[in-house]
Amino acid sequence: MAKSSFLLLVDIFVILMLCISLCHGAVDDDRKVYIAYLGSAPDRDYIATSHHATMLQALSTHSYKRSFNGFAAKLTNEEAKKLASFKEVVSVFPSKVYHLHTTRSWDFLGLNQTTKHNATAESNVIVGVIDSGIWPESDSFSDEGFGPPPKKWKGACKGGQNFTCNKKLIGARVYTTDSARDMDGHGSHTASTAAGNNVRNASFYGLAEGIARGGVASARIAAYKVCDDTGCTSEDIMAAFDDAIADGNDLLSVSLGPESSSEFYLDPIAIGAFHAAEKGVLVVQSAGNSGLAGFQSVASVAPWILSVAASTTDRHFVNKVVLGNGKTLT
Numbered sequence: 001m002a003k004s005s006f007l008l009l010v011d012i013f014v015i016l017m018l019c020i021s022l023c024h025g026a027v028d029d030d031r032k033v034y035i036a037y038l039g040s041a042p043d044r045d046y047i048a049t050s051h052h053a054t055m056l057q058a059l060s061t062h063s064y065k066r067s068f069n070g071f072a073a074k075l076t077n078e079e080a081k082k083l084a085s086f087k088e089v090v091s092v093f094p095s096k097v098y099h100l101h102t103t104r105s106w107d108f109l110g111l112n113q114t115t116k117h118n119a120t121a122e123s124n125v126i127v128g129v130i131d132s133g134i135w136p137e138s139d140s141f142s143d144e145g146f147g148p149p150p151k152k153w154k155g156a157c158k159g160g161q162n163f164t165c166n167k168k169l170i171g172a173r174v175y176t177t178d179s180a181r182d183m184d185g186h187g188s189h190t191a192s193t194a195a196g197n198n199v200r201n202a203s204f205y206g207l208a209e210g211i212a213r214g215g216v217a218s219a220r221i222a223a224y225k226v227c228d229d230t231g232c233t234s235e236d237i238m239a240a241f242d243d244a245i246a247d248g249n250d251l252l253s254v255s256l257g258p259e260s261s262s263e264f265y266l267d268p269i270a271i272g273a274f275h276a277a278e279k280g281v282l283v284v285q286s287a288g289n290s291g292l293a294g295f296q297s298v299a300s301v302a303p304w305i306l307s308v309a310a311s312t313t314d315r316h317f318v319n320k321v322v323l324g325n326g327k328t329l330t
Helices: 003-024 044-049 076-085 186-195 235-247 268-277
Strands: 032-040 060-064 068-075 091-094 098-099 126-131 169-174 199-204 207-212 219-225 230-231 251-254 280-288 306-308
Touching: 032 076, 032 235, 032 268, 060 126, 060 235, 068 076, 068 235, 068 268, 076 091, 126 186, 126 235, 169 235, 186 251, 186 268, 199 230, 219 235, 230 235, 251 268, 268 280
Parallel strands: 126 219, 126 251, 169 219, 251 280, 280 306
Antiparallel strands: 032 068, 032 091, 060 068, 098 230, 199 207
8 A cells, every 4th residue: 555545544544533532422531642653754745735634633642744654642542453453554552751861971981171172063063952951041052152053954943932042052842831941950961961062160069060061062952842840751752853853963862761661663762763863863862760670671772772871980979967966977
C-alpha cells in the first residue's frame, strides 16, 4: 500500500473512532494518550495536500510531520489495538512520564581553559537542548560578541510572553505550560554545560567559586521545553524531536529518560534520535540516575545515541557545622 493511501486510511480510521466515541458516549476517563508512530516523514506531495492533522484535532494532542510521521491521540485501549493492527503502523504505545537526570565538568575531563578553540567555526554549531527550558537572561546565554545566527537555522523563538531570544540563544519552543522559561534550573544547567559562555566569579552560595563555562562556548543554543514539575511526557518529547531535527540543530542534548530502557520502537527518545541520525544530527542522552538498580537501569541504550554518564567526581564541598551549643565540627 502506498504511504499516502495508507495515511488517508488512517484519517478515515480516526474519523470512525471519533464517530463511534460520540455515538456511544466514550468519556475522557476511558482514554489515555497513545503515540502512533508511522515511520519516516511522508513525501512532499502528501504534506502539501494532507488534512489528517485537522481530522485528528478532536482526539489528538500532537501531529508529527516535520522530521518523521505520526501523531499522539487520546484513545481507548481497544482503539489503540485496532490502530496497531495495521501492518504499516510501526508501533502504538502509551505515553509515559520521563524524568530529568543532573562547573567543573570540562576540567575533570581534561578540557581546560587553555584548550584551543576555533570560535568562528564553533559559532556555526547549533546545540538543541530538549529539557526543562532555559533562563534567557543568564550570563551564560548573553550574545555579546556574537554575529547573526547561521543561515542553516530554520527554527523560531516561540518561548511565550516575556521571553526573548538573541544571537546566542537563537531559538526556543515550548510543549508544556505556556513559557519556555526554565522554572526548574535543570535545562539552564545542561545548556550552559554544553555551550554556555565563560562566566567569572560563579559559585554555589560561595562554594566552588570559579569560572562556569560550556564545552563549546561559541556555539549557539536552541531550547525545547518538554518538562515541567510533573515530568516530561512521551508525546511532548516526540514533538520536540520533530521540530528540533527540522530546525537545523547540529547536536541534541537530552538529559532525561525513563527509569529503565524499553524496546526501541516504543521509546520516544530512541525513535526521535533515529531520525536525527538519518539527518546527521548527533543525539547525546544521559544514561540515567538509577545505577544502583543494576545494568537494566541504563536508560540510553540505542546504538545511534551517544550515552553519557558520570561514575565519579574529583571534588567535595567541605564546610563547618555549627551546633546549637556553639560547638563547631569540621
